[in-house]
Amino acid sequence: MNCNYDSCNENTRNNGNTLMEKKSEYIDTKELARELAVTPETLLMWSNKGKFPRPIKLSHKTRRWKRATVENFLNQKQIETKVG
Secondary structure, three states: OOOOHHHHHHHOEEOOEEHHHOOOOEEEHHHHHHHHOOOHHHHHHHHHOOOOOOOEEOOOOOEEEEHHHHHHHHHHHHHHHHHO
16 A cells, blocks of 8 residues: 555544554563563563563564553452452
């Protein structure tokens, strides 16, 4: 599809907001660590030990987590904590 910037940009609108204004479906290690109040190293350690969802590895140093996967995991842990 050929389009100039304005027409392509118009196609990215969703309910008056551009897609860039929405939270990304994926989150990087630093941002996720900040949201969970842990270090990036702790996140990777948990993941490697099977105590946290594994990230999607984009390159040797680049990893992303799917927000929905992390949210589901945390919700499940919260339920287990209340029940157990």
